[in-house]
Amino acid sequence: MKLTIPDHIAAIKPYVAGKPLEELEREYGITDSVKIASNENPLGPSPKALAAMQEALPNLHRYPDAGGYYLIRKLAERLRVPPETVVIGNGSDEIIELLARGLLTKRDEVILHRPCFLMYEIVVRAVGAQPVFVPLEDMQVDLDRIADRITDRTRLIYVTNPNNPTGGAFSQAALQAFLAKVPPEVVVVVDEAYIEFATDPECAQSLSLYDSERALVTLRTFSKAYGLAGLRIGYGVMPPNLAALLNRIRQPFNTNNLAQIGACAALDDHEFLERTLQVVHDGLAYLRAALNKRGIAHFPTQTNFFLIDVKQSADAIFENMLHQGVIVRPMTSYGYPQFIRVNVGLPEENKWFVRALDKVL
Numbered sequence: 145m146k147l148t149i150p151d152h153i154a155a156i157k158p159y160v161a162g163k164p165l166e167e168l169e170r171e172y173g174i175t176d177s178v179k180i181a182s183n184e185n186p187l188g189p190s191p192k193a194l195a196a197m198q199e200a201l202p203n204l205h206r207y208p209d210a211g212g213y214y215l216i217r218k219l220a221e222r223l224r225v226p227p228e229t230v231v232i233g234n235g236s237d238e239i240i241e242l243l244a245r246g247l248l249t250k251r252d253e254v255i256l257h258r259p260c261f262l263m264y265e266i267v268v269r270a271v272g273a274q275p276v277f278v279p280l281e282d283m284q285v286d287l288d289r290i291a292d293r294i295t296d297r298t299r300l301i302y303v304t305n306p307n308n309p310t311g312g313a314f315s316q317a318a319l320q321a322f323l324a325k326v327p328p329e330v331v332v333v334v335d336e337a338y339i340e341f342a343t344d345p346e347c348a349q350s351l352s353l354y355d356s357e358r359a360l361v362t363l364r365t366f367s368k369a370y371g372l373a374g375l376r377i378g379y380g381v382m383p384p385n386l387a388a389l390l391n392r393i394r395q396p397f398n399t400n401n402l403a404q405i406g407a408c409a410a411l412d413d414h415e416f417l418e419r420t421l422q423v424v425h426d427g428l429a430y431l432r433a434a435l436n437k438r439g440i441a442h443f444p445t446q447t448n449f450f451l452i453d454v455k456q457s458a459d460a461i462f463e464n465m466l467h468q469g470v471i472v473r474p475m476t477s478y479g480y481p482q483f484i485r486v487n488v489g490l491p492e493e494n495k496w497f498v499r500a501l502d503k504v505l
């Protein structure tokens with residue numbers, strides 16, 4: 145059919161997701177493969193979350209709690225913020241989108257660092273607002289440069305800390321100095337999808353700067369450290385008036401029963417989180433040593449992944465690694481045609497990756 149679409153929608157480049165395991169196995173006729181392309185938790189989901197969701201299955205004929213009462217109360221207690229500051233979403237992706245839909249008009253500008261998480265640009269373009277890109281400086285998010293690009297049209301700024309796909313983090317001092325320069329009507333969103341993995345004590349923790357009078361939003365997710373990426377649950381912490389706005393425009397049942405129940409249980413699964421951090425930090429040390437030994441360039445990370453400079457076509461490396469049963473993420477769609485991103489797997493998966501890399505490089 146003939147489609148007539150607005151120019152700002154036509155300008156959206158589709159999100160390029162990590163290749164699913166099932167797809168690789170179907171296409172290549174193999175049964176054993178590893179996916180280290182989407183920064184998922186190699187241990188699987190939190191067992192406590194699984195058990196709680198099993199128990200909740202017979203209630204699936206009921207609509208979810210539209211107010212997310214238990215999960216929001218639990219998060220508020222854990223994070224020491226008032227419940228009316230917490231908005232839960234179908235992944236933190238949904239909160240990213242609700243902020244754009246709730247705050248932006250077509251004449252507004254949104255500052256993004258480049259490269260950044262692809263969702264920001266998609267949601268900004270989808271509402272017809274203007275993304276303004278600020279390049280990384282020395283592979284780091286440069287908050288000074290971002291502040292320099294603020295105009296009277298700027299409404300929103302998205303930053304990721306620790307950053308995806310580079311892995312680096314900015315400090316609390318840098319964040320505070322930045323916030324002091326941002327006009328009060330500009331909303332600053334700090335996406336902390338990887339914050340649980342950060343080990344640098346200097347790494348900014350935006351939640352500790354929460355103030356109901358400050359236009360600051362912290363985004364967190366259950367998709368990474370809690371192993372619940374397939375469940376789709378994340379949240380934002382923000383001033384109550386902004387939270388109320390997002391709640392007004394979201395779908396009433398945006399997070400499903402199982403997601404609310406699973407996330408609640410995952411928050412109590414301290415043992416799982418500890419085991420996750422152990423596996424990730426041991427895995428990072430193993431991969432770092434293996435890359436260093438081979439002289440393969442990579443960047444310091446505060447996350448569960450490495451950005452690796454393969455100094456040749458990342459798409460070709462990706463294809464060749466598929467033949468070894470390993471799914472990595474080529475960074476072509478992020479503007480890095482010679483970089484791949486690889487997250488920590490289980491110890492045997494990390495070894496498998498290194499063996500495969502030796503074969504293809």
Ligand SMILES: *Cc1c(COP(=O)(O)O)cnc(C)c1O
Nearest residue numbers: 235236237261308337365367378
């Ligand atoms: C993985 C990730 C998220 C999490 O998205 P969900 O929708 O919660 O799964 C958010 N931001 C960044 C930068 C990420 O890498």
